[in-house]
Amino acid sequence: MSNDIRALPSLPQFPFLGNILSFRQDRLKFLRDLGSHGDLGVFYLGSYPVVFINSAEYAHGILVQHAQSVEKSLMLRKYMRPLLGNGLLTSENSFHRRQRKLVAPAFQHRHIANYANTISAYTDETQARWHQGQRIDIAQEMMRLTLRVMSQTLFSTDINTEADALGRALTTVLNYSNSVANTLIHIPYHWPIPQHKRVHAAIAQLDTTIQRLIHERRTQPTSTNDLLSVLLQAHDDDDGSFMTDTQVRDELMTLFLAGHETTANALTWTWYLLAHHPHIATKIKDEVDSTVGTRLPTMDDLSKLPYTLQVFKESLRLYPPVYMIARKASQAFELGSYHVPEGMAFVVSPYTIHRRADYFDHPEDFNPDRFDTSHEASIPKNAYIPFSLGPRNCIGNHFAMMEGHLMLAIIAQRMRLLLAPNQRIVPDPSITLRPKGAIHMIVERF
Ligand code: HEM
Numbered sequence: 001m002s003n004d005i006r007a008l009p010s011l012p013q014f015p016f017l018g019n020i021l022s023f024r025q026d027r028l029k030f031l032r033d034l035g036s037h038g039d040l041g042v043f044y045l046g047s048y049p050v051v052f053i054n055s056a057e058y059a060h061g062i063l064v065q066h067a068q069s070v071e072k073s074l075m076l077r078k079y080m081r082p083l084l085g086n087g088l089l090t091s092e093n094s095f096h097r098r099q100r101k102l103v104a105p106a107f108q109h110r111h112i113a114n115y116a117n118t119i120s121a122y123t124d125e126t127q128a129r130w131h132q133g134q135r136i137d138i139a140q141e142m143m144r145l146t147l148r149v150m151s152q153t154l155f156s157t158d159i160n161t162e163a164d165a166l167g168r169a170l171t172t173v174l175n176y177s178n179s180v181a182n183t184l185i186h187i188p189y190h191w192p193i194p195q196h197k198r199v200h201a202a203i204a205q206l207d208t209t210i211q212r213l214i215h216e217r218r219t220q221p222t223s224t225n226d227l228l229s230v231l232l233q234a235h236d237d238d239d240g241s242f243m244t245d246t247q248v249r250d251e252l253m254t255l256f257l258a259g260h261e262t263t264a265n266a267l268t269w270t271w272y273l274l275a276h277h278p279h280i281a282t283k284i285k286d287e288v289d290s291t292v293g294t295r296l297p298t299m300d301d302l303s304k305l306p307y308t309l310q311v312f313k314e315s316l317r318l319y320p321p322v323y324m325i326a327r328k329a330s331q332a333f334e335l336g337s338y339h340v341p342e343g344m345a346f347v348v349s350p351y352t353i354h355r356r357a358d359y360f361d362h363p364e365d366f367n368p369d370r371f372d373t374s375h376e377a378s379i380p381k382n383a384y385i386p387f388s389l390g391p392r393n394c395i396g397n398h399f400a401m402m403e404g405h406l407m408l409a410i411i412a413q414r415m416r417l418l419l420a421p422n423q424r425i426v427p428d429p430s431i432t433l434r435p436k437g438a439i440h441m442i443v444e445r446f
Pocket residue numbers: 088089090100254255258259260262263266320321322325326386387388391392393394395396397399400
């Protein structure tokens with residue numbers, strides 16, 4: 001006889017509103033409070049119950065074992081569809097499986113290696129702009145850098161030259177999606193309020209640019225190896241078909257969006273953590289100095305920089321950019337001893353799973369050594385999930401790790417970044433876990 005999953009421990013709620021106010025007010029505290037109940041909990045968004053998953057075992061249950069019985073959340077699909085169409089993040093079932101098969105080759109090692117030169121060159125240009133003593137907003141700088149990397153690797157367009165309009169349009173849409181994720185009252189997307197008009201105009205601009213790039217590439221094929229070329233050449237092994245222009249557009253938009261803000265946030269939190277732990281920043285510099293010397297680090301050097309990678313992994317543990325992964329049961333199933341009815345909503349919480357003391361010793365400490373070769377194997381299976389698990393895990397996982405690894409090595413080799421005084425830095429968890437506003441840092445060049 002299975003248990004009713006809605007009877008799991010919960011937090012105090014208000015009639016009609018459920019837990020929506022505390023979920024909005026301080027989301028990370030809310031998740032931690034729920035996590036204090038153990039592996040599973042339940043909270044209410046209005047009258048809708050949401051099952052909270054706080055364990056490696058249940059995360060695997062939802063994301064891998066029962067992957068065929070869950071789908072993406074309604075919110076994601078509803079508010080991201082206008083921008084992303086039917087791309088990898090928002091599509092479902094057989095259509096998703098086909099698209100995933102078509103897009104996956106673009107992220108094979110040999111293609112990722114091509115993108116590394118762009119990452120090195122742009123990171124080098126960015127750090128060269130920062131002069132001794134300069135005060136920079138590291139959150140904005142990382143966002144700009146990853147946006148520039150993404151548009152170059154996607155369609156060989158330098159956002160600095162294609163006018164920053166493309167970047168601005170994408171930011172408008174991103175800000176809208178984040179604000180929708182944080183709002184209580186949802187105004188239908190087609191209502192012509194000023195905010196919606198701005199978003200419609202931004203999407204139209206992104207569409208025009210991307211359609212033009214697709215058209216140019218189809219009519220004048222080049223030998224470039226960017227993601228656009230790889231996607232245009234990708235074909236279904238079963239029936240030989242290629243993607244339509246609309247599919248290519250949807251996948252490009254999805255990669256553009258999924259690939260830059262996440263990595264920018266991960267790097268921003270890494271610089272923040274390093275500013276609080278200068279001896280760890282020094283260890284990165286020592287590692288780069290002793291293996292690469294003073295030249296620009298490249299992808300070939302990365303295998304000689306294991307400590308730098310450990311730092312990036314540890315930062316993703318404490319500040320996973322995708323701190324909540326939402327799902328909805330598309331059919332009834334049994335999760336352990338619980339019966340899950342069709343329609344039940346879930347939130348898998350990498351943020352709290354990564355901070356469980358039974359998975360990670362002294363979980364609040366920033367300790368990159370936990371990812372060295374002798375310790376990493378002792379991390380319980382599925383307890384470290386910044387890129388999720390299963391068939392919907394992050395397709396850009398290796399790209400993102402390479403990008404973060406390389407950017408950290410290049411910047412830490414040249415400078416220390418110190419936190420500017422008198423700032424209150426707090427996370428602003430919306431779709432991704434970003435900092436609230438700017439993080440000002442002072443550049444101290446070596
Ligand atoms: C540190 C950086 C990144 C993190 C932490 C991250 C994390 C994630 C997570 C947790 C998911 C699963 C979301 C869900 O199931 O709801 C995901 C999906 C995805 N990510 Fe990433 N990501 C990162 C970088 C990237 C990059 C660089 C790209 C592409 C260039 C990318 C492309 C995607 C795509 C297309 C999906 C949807 C995959 C599917 O459903 O088949 N991500 N990412």
